[in-house]
Amino acid sequence: MVSRGLAQLNLKQLTTLLKKREISCEEILLAHLDVIEKYDSCLGAFLQCGGRKDLVALAQESDKRWGNGENISLLDGIFVAVKDNIHVDGFLTTCASRILNNYRPPYEATCIEKLRQSGAVVLGKTNLDEFAMGSTTENSATVTSNPWNVDHVAGGSSGGSAVAVCSGMSSLALGSDTGGSIRQPASFCGLVGLKPSYGRVSRYGLVAHASSLDQIGPITKDVYSAAQLLNVISGFDNKDSTSVCSDRIILDELQRDISGKKVAVLGKISSVVDPQVALCFDRAQKTLKELGVIIEEIEFPAFDYVVAAYYLISTAEASSNLARYDGVKYGVRQECKNYQQMLTATRSQAFGKEVKKRILLGNFVLSSGYYDAYYQKAQKARGYICDLLKDIFNKYDAIITPTTPTTAFKKGENEQDFMKTYTADITTVVASLAGIPAISLPCGLVDGLPVGLQIMGKMLEEQQILNIAYQFEKAVARDFSPPLGKMTR
Numbered sequence: 001m002v003s004r005g006l007a008q009l010n011l012k013q014l015t016t017l018l019k020k021r022e023i024s025c026e027e028i029l030l031a032h033l034d035v036i037e038k039y040d041s042c043l044g045a046f047l048q049c050g051g052r053k054d055l056v057a058l059a060q061e062s063d064k065r066w067g068n069g070e071n072i073s074l075l076d077g078i079f080v081a082v083k084d085n086i087h088v089d090g091f092l093t094t095c096a097s098r099i100l101n102n103y104r105p106p107y108e109a110t111c112i113e114k115l116r117q118s119g120a121v122v123l124g125k126t127n128l129d130e131f132a133m134g135s136t137t138e139n140s141a142t143v144t145s146n147p148w149n150v151d152h153v154a155g156g157s158s159g160g161s162a163v164a165v166c167s168g169m170s171s172l173a174l175g176s177d178t179g180g181s182i183r184q185p186a187s188f189c190g191l192v193g194l195k196p197s198y199g200r201v202s203r204y205g206l207v208a209h210a211s212s213l214d215q216i217g218p219i220t221k222d223v224y225s226a227a228q229l230l231n232v233i234s235g236f237d238n239k240d241s242t243s244v245c246s247d248r249i250i251l252d253e254l255q256r257d258i259s260g261k262k263v264a265v266l267g268k269i270s271s272v273v274d275p276q277v278a279l280c281f282d283r284a285q286k287t288l289k290e291l292g293v294i295i296e297e298i299e300f301p302a303f304d305y306v307v308a309a310y311y312l313i314s315t316a317e318a319s320s321n322l323a324r325y326d327g328v329k330y331g332v333r334q335e336c337k338n339y340q341q342m343l344t345a346t347r348s349q350a351f352g353k354e355v356k357k358r359i360l361l362g363n364f365v366l367s368s369g370y371y372d373a374y375y376q377k378a379q380k381a382r383g384y385i386c387d388l389l390k391d392i393f394n395k396y397d398a399i400i401t402p403t404t405p406t407t408a409f410k411k412g413e414n415e416q417d418f419m420k421t422y423t424a425d426i427t428t429v430v431a432s433l434a435g436i437p438a439i440s441l442p443c444g445l446v447d448g449l450p451v452g453l454q455i456m457g458k459m460l461e462e463q464q465i466l467n468i469a470y471q472f473e474k475a476v477a478r479d480f481s482p483p484l485g486k487m488t489r
């Protein structure tokens with residue numbers, strides 16, 4: 001088998017072959033490493049990679065377990081790329097920030113412990129927008145490119161994780177999603193990205209961006225792999241006070257017929273998306289209807305507030321979370337005469353432009369004179385959005401939208417107009433503010449770039465949206481692998 005072929009297989013294909021011992025975990029690893037060697041200098045997915053010797057040793061241990069057969073986890077010996085804001089033993093956690101460029105975490109994230117228990121192997125740490133603030137992975141010293149067209153961004157902030165899976169550098173990846181950072185890069189790269197319900201996956205060991213919104217979740221090639229990975233990383237964790245108990249996803253039930261399910265389309269959506277993307281979305285609706293799904297367009301009067309509410313709340317929380325980087329407790333320090341000068345110099349030099357902008361905005365909206373006018377109002381809007389969604393889910397099983405209003409931006413496209421990038425989050429932040437689960441999966445191509453379909457569900461009802469996504473994916477039956485062969489080094 002050619003190595004890129006093996007590197008491109010999804011979880012089900014890999015485990016079928018592993019079960020029959022037709023391939024080994026070591027061969028899978030070598031295939032991934034081959035792709036990394038060939039393409040990562042151009043694509044920039046990884047910030048750090050595990051050592052070859054260590055990885056081979058772990059793969060060989062998994063191979064022994066597969067050889068022995070019984071009771072093996074289906075993730076054993078499968079390689080996972082992890083966003084560099086999640087703590088993994090043996091790796092730095094840099095958050096793509098100068099301020100953490102030498103930070104070695106003293107503990108491991110709960111989701112990574114769970115991965116290890118299942119036998120999965122962390123391949124390396126992937127690039128992101130600094131502290132997961134952004135939509136392009138351009139807010140980082142390393143540029144990450146979209147494998148479908150390297151002049152375009154991979155999306156963000158989990159751009160590195162998406163590119164690792166999209167190009168075959170890794171079979172699976174973990175990202176984090178605060179306002180769309182799993183779903184949007186998945187959409188831009190033709191992948192499946194799942195933001196779990198708030199609390200389903202422990203945030204212990206995830207560097208905080210906006211704590212009431214952050215969630216860790218899977219980025220994979222297909223829906224089945226996302227469900228499987230979600231099962232491994234989910235679960236109550238007493239180290240995260242917002243963690244909740246949840247039912248496992250029953251994989252066999254993904255096969256269930258979805259005819260008769262009721263799905264809502266948020267009215268006005270077509271007015272905020274690119275016409276070509278809207279066409280793909282129309283076709284996706286047609287496919288769902290052919291599967292027997294009942295689709296109705298409904299009013300969603302909160303559309304005008306969602307982006308503002310998200311940016312006011314997330315920057316407020318970020319400004320407070322990032323106060324801990326003071327040159328004393330974490331990471332780098334700029335030596336100065338006294339504490340105040342050291343604090344100012346460290347933060348001025350080691351935070352990037354976008355992070356500083358958000359700290360300033362967050363402090364502003366929390367300041368005594370403006371708290372009621374901005375932060376409080378945003379919280380009210382959040383409550384209103386949650387109420388609206390509750391009503392919708394009393395009548396419907398799911399809500400669908402295009403994942404993003406456009407396909408992947410050109411690199412540097414929105415540099416002069418950051419509001420353009422912020423407003424492009426209009427489709428993803430709804431689920432973030434309400435804490436509900438949402439999945440993105442590919443539904444077409446526009447000018448050679450993937451378009452994503454987003455399916456949102458009721459709190460903790462991932463089973464429902466995964467079921468719809470699985471059936472949709474089966475009906476579309478299209479391979480969304482990028483034409484890597486055309487890429488120059």
Ligand code: GLN
Pocket residue numbers: 132133134135156157176177178179180181182209314425
């Ligand atoms: N684009 C959003 C932002 O910049 C999403 C970030 C995220 O989900 N981490 O805030």
